Amino acid sequence: MEPPSALFASNGNDDRADSPSLPKDISLSINYLPSKFSSGLLSPGAQRRRGKSDLPKQGGGREAFRTNEPRMPAEGDEDYDGLTGGWFGGKEGGHTRPRMRWNRFKWTLFIANICLSVYALTGLIFCLMTWFDVFERADIVRAGNRTELIFSTAAAAAAAVTSVFGWAGILLNNRSFLAFYTFFLWICFALLVTPGYLTYKQRTFNLEGKLNAQWSRNLGAAGRLRIQNRLHCCGYYSPFVEATVSQTCYARSILPGCKAAYLSFERQALKIWFTTVFSLVPLQLFIMIAGLLCSNHVTYRFGKGMMPKAYRLNLNSMAIIMDNYANQLAEQYGWDVASDVLARSRSNLGGDSPLVATPQTLSGLSGAGGCVHDAI
Structure with missing residues (x-):
């Protein structure tokens, strides 16, 4: 027995996959039961909203989720894919549109990303200045705290790159960029707390013993020489104990040992280091929570639209x-x-x-x- 044919369509088949004569843009909604769309047609007295047009609305905007206002994006909606419109919601081609307004979720993301950009760029500048030996005692940090400095630089660089994703998603209303932005914020958080934990543990638990082991085993002759030149000292306890010979450090030098000065510098530097890092943790948590709660509501439309593109009616x-x-x-x-x-x-x-x-x-x-x- 042959299946019944459609009355209006000449091909007699409803499935676009099995019928090459149907257009490729046919919505997948045709596979649903037609009874789902029949309530308004069968009701003789259809209820119409007061003050509204009888034609179905399309498009998005700030009123898309107003009470009893079902709307979904049109084919050329600038807010649908995030990249079809201008930078600030305008439509390409010179056509004028009503001025788009940012909702509170977008403002929250905007403020959070400003905070992320500021502290990321500030931290990255300080790390780079330390690597380039701009500060007076930056070489001591490069020699004695190299691991912590690497993690701090990685955290600042990752936060700076993540903020770029945030700006792209916010300005273009692109939820794909904001999804990557929210994910990378967790990586930035892990990289942020790592140098804070390392510096706190090193300063709190037997800092003197760790510096003794570092001077005798890890620094080497080149590392000890760099610290001696910056602290203007010679040897660890005296010029006769684990000293690197230089123009200012030799057997009869009158310079003091480096232990006291090096220990004092490390205590102060490590305290400033982990205090700064841990003070940024609440700010980073605020940025992460803002990304989680607001990244999918950068406009008043949920997700990329009320309905996936494959199921959109035309x-x-x-x-x-x-x-x-x-x-x-x-x-x-x-x-x-x-x-x-x-x-x-x-x-x-x-x-x-x-x-x-x-x-x-x-x-x-x-x-x-x-x-x-x-x-x-």
């Missing part, structure tokens, strides 16, 4: 849905009921004259694209 899809619906009505109730429902649907959508569906008129329609203007 004229061709509505034609096929009406074909299926009229076919079911004709089989169950006859041609008169089908004609009356189609006529009522056209009048509700603002048509000029109803369509009288008869076997002769229905069979005379040639395709899905041609029946759109007659059926709806």
